[in-house]
Amino acid sequence: MAIYSTSTAAFYDRSRMSMSSLRLQAESYQQQLSTGDRLERSSDDPVAASRLRTLSRTGRLSQIDAANADRAATDLTLADSTLSSIADVLARAQELAVQAGSSTMSDTNRAAIATEMEQIHQQLFSLANTRDATGHALFGGETAGDAYALNGAGTAVYIGTAAADELDVGEGQNVPRSVTGPDIFAFDDNGTPADAMAVVQQLAAALAGASADPAAAARDAAGSLSNAIENVTTSQTVVGARLAWIDFVQARQTDMGELRAAEENELGGIDIASTVINLQEALTALEASQASFTKLSSISLFNHIG
Structure with a gap:
């Protein structure tokens, strides 16, 4: 039994x-x-599990890089459109300067142009203080506040930092998210340092009666504004090149993400x-x-x- x-x-x-x-x-x-998932625990395949953890960490870091690239693209796109607006406003100022430089223009007409020039100065000051998506000065470098302030004489003075803020987009690559105010408005006027907003402000004052020869002042300003517009165009070229680089970076981030996903699927899928x-x-x-x-x-x- x-x-x-x-x-x-x-x-x-x-x-x-x-x-x-x-x-x-x-x-x-x-x-x-x-x-x-093929692996329920690391012991099922220690080597594959270790590699999957590495890929996971890389993936999390790549999300930060992708967010930075998206922010850089957003800020640079805004900078590009704002620069176009600045160029348009300066082109209008140059047009008015050419008109005011004509010998047939009366003082009354020049006074009317002076009023519009003052408005253009205000427009430029407002555009110079454009804010990005986070509320920071787009053209103020790394400063959190405005890029420009008006001094006692009503002249726009740059109060931002010397260099534009840079964003880390991965693989040791940093990209400036914009350009600074001086990059846009400060220019070489035939060997003399000049500022576009100051040229507009001074022309407005000259046409309002501050100059003994407002027509000559207008003709001089027209030439200066031509150089100022060319400088803005250069800034647009710089921003466009950075946007093209961001497009490349984002495409590479997408490709690397797909490669990681394929490897993760092969190892643990x-x-x-x-x-x-x-x-x-x-x-x-x-x-x-x-x-x-x-x-x-x-x-x-x-x-x-x-």
């Missing part, structure tokens, strides 16, 4: 272990199908078709094992003694 009891216990233990193993296999395949087949095999084996156990466990030795 002891031998019979031991054999029966062993039979139950083996059956229990077999069905438990099959059940765990089936649950593992079901888990893989629901998550898409599953082949859905194979996993479904494996699951079906495990379930079939489990069902057969359960049926066999039920049948065998119902057989008694006494049924064969007679």
Whole structure:
């Protein structure tokens, strides 16, 4: 009787272990199908798990780089459109300067032009203090406030930093998100340092009566404004080149992201078709094992003694 009891216990233990193993296999395949992950724990494949952790960290850092690239693109696009507006305003100022420089222009007409010039100065001052998406000065470098302020004489004075703020877009690459005010408004006027807003302000004063020869002052200003517009165009070229670079960086970030995703899928992903087949095999084996156990466990030795 002891031998019979031991054999029966062993039979139950083996059956229990077999069905438990099959059940765990089936649950593992079901888990893989629901998550898409081949590895449930690092011990399943330590080398692959280590590489997946590295790829995950790289992916998180790349998200920061992508956000910086997006911000740089947004700020540079805003800078480009603002520079276009500045160029248009300066072109209008130059047009008015040419008109005011005509000998047929009356003092009354020049006074009217002076009024518009004052408005143009205000427009330029407002554009110079354009804010970015975060509320910081777009052309103020790294300063958080305005890029320009008016002194006691009403002259626009740059109060930002010397260099534009740079953003890290990954792989050791930094890109300035804009240009500074002096890059836009400060220019070389035939060998003499000049400022576009100051030229407009001084012309407004000259046409309003501050100059003994307002027509000559207007003609001089027209030439200076031509140089100022050319300087703005140069800034637009710089911004355009940076935007092109950002496009390249973003395309590379997309490519690298796709490569990471492919490697992650290869290391830790599953082949859905194979996993479904494996699951079906495990379930079939489990069902057969359960049926066999039920049948065998119902057989008694006494049924064969007679």
